[in-house]
Amino acid sequence: MKSYIRNSYGGPEVLELIEMPIPEPKANEVLIKIKAASINPADWRIMRADPFLVRTAMGVFKPKFKHIGADVSGIIETVGTSVLNWEPGDEVVSDIMRCGMGAYGEYVAVPQELLVRKPKNVSFGDAAAVPIAGLTAFQALMDYGKLQSGQRVLINGSSGGVGTYAVQIAKHYGAHVTGVCSSHNKEMVRGLGADQVIAYDLEDYRNPKEKYDLILDNVGNCSFKAAKAMLKTEGISLLIGWGGFSHMINYMVQGGMAKLTGSKTFKGIEAKMDTGDLESLMELLSIGAIRSVIDKSFPMEQLKEAILLQEKGRTKGKIIVHN
Ligand SMILES: NC(=O)c1ccc[n+]([C@@H]2O[C@H](COP(=O)([O-])OP(=O)(O)OC[C@H]3O[C@@H](n4cnc5c(N)ncnc54)[C@H](OP(=O)(O)O)[C@@H]3O)[C@@H](O)[C@H]2O)c1
The missing domain is CATH 3.40.50.720 (NAD(P)-binding Rossmann-like Domain)
Structure with a gap:
């Protein structure tokens, strides 16, 4: 599969689109075929290690974690041996900031406790914009x-x-x-x-x-x-x-x-992934009480352009990348 990684700190130029094996989900994980992901200021801040002090947690000379990308939506492809409530074909959305990231690619393995069902009447892009x-x-x-x-x-x-x-x-x-x-x-x-x-x-x-x-x-x-x-x-x-x-x-x-x-x-404030809160947001989207404002949607191959645009600080709502 294709996935974006980086081996050093810097702007979007440090991102490489590489070929790598599709991840094997652990017992408590599901494998998601990624349909959409959204860009956040956190992406370029993590990439650039801005502010500099974040290097103490993320790697002083080079990043400990190769992937970026936290907001993801997609379809479950396979499930781990101890996963009970999810099955292949389920449409899901998640914030994977605290489990290694990796939303910018074709597949990602995600722990079951971080999954929220995407309502059928909400598009993958509109769902991925939310987390x-x-x-x-x-x-x-x-x-x-x-x-x-x-x-x-x-x-x-x-x-x-x-x-x-x-x-x-x-x-x-x-x-x-x-x-x-x-x-x-x-x-x-x-x-x-x-x-x-x-x-x-x-x-x-x-x-x-x-x-x-x-x-x-x-x-x-x-x-x-x-x-x-x-x-x-x-x-x-x-x-x-x-x-x-x-x-x-x-x-x-x-x-x-x-x-x-x-x-x-x-x-x-420090916002955190909370499946109950994300479910509430999906419900609000589903009933039309809120909507995702999408500034621009890029194909995944144009991730660098998408991040550059987000970094300008003028985004109207959200920027999406999609497979
Ligand atoms: N504390 C947390 O847990 C947490 C979580 C998520 C995000 N954040 C932070 O929250 C901030 C906002 O995130 P975001 O995703 O909303 O960013 P964003 O989408 O990049 O925000 C861009 C928007 O900011 C507006 N803007 C720029 N300068 C402004 C100004 N001087 N006054 C009013 N509006 C201005 C722009 O409007 P114009 O083009 O019209 O100026 C644009 O619409 C970022 O710093 C992000 O890192 C914090």
Whole structure:
């Protein structure tokens, strides 16, 4: 089978499309014939080891893990000897970030506990778009943000992968949503249901006169001071996007100190694969409560172009690669 690997750190030029044996699923794994995968900022950050410190976990001089690619959808080809609830022909979706990755290829072996059924009326591309971005949006709103119907939510970076799902999920659960994006994407974000859209190239969204119950910062440019001024008394502000070390440390330290003396919450979030959450997202897609916004879909052979495009930071929703 064909699969993309890399042997050194760098941009998409380090990726090689190689011929390798089809993986033999272990007893608790299934073999998936990959139909689609989606690109995330994590792909190029892992490839480039950006920020540099991640090398301590991923290999100092060269990557310990050769594969990248976490969001995957496909059809089960074979199952391991102890797999009970899945069979060949089942259509599935998964986030395989923490089990070696490998979504960019023809086949991948995945532990059964990471599988979620893809609804029949959802395409492989629309399903593969969801895992990392959708889980991040869902967990930020529901787990970290404890969203309640009627609350006012600000979503900074509302036109990217995380943002497009966050706007729709927040609306579905009854929030009043203000999205922040460039004027170029204003209509698209309004079309996803946002009640108000602020174009960051025309006005500053950091307006202390506006008060929110929940702030999701997918960009990493909402300072602790600005977030504090915009939050209601019991409000929660979540840092999701990477705005650099000094931003993160300043936000966390000041946020921690503020929590000791006040009721507002400031947190950095780390989204995780959770099959229950991914099932909920598939259900929302299936009933049409949310949709995947696909910026562009590339054949798998054009993975390098797809990652280069994602790295520009201007993606509208998600970029897909397909077999
Ligand atoms: N903490 C976690 O667990 C976690 C999980 C997943 C992702 N992330 C991080 O979250 C961030 C967002 O991920 P993503 O997948 O949504 O990325 P993405 O799809 O690449 O985001 C691209 C979008 O960002 C918008 N954007 C760029 N600059 C902006 C600005 N100054 N203000 C508002 N919007 C701006 C762009 O819109 P315009 O072209 O209109 O500017 C574009 O639509 C990334 O940093 C990613 O690494 C964190």
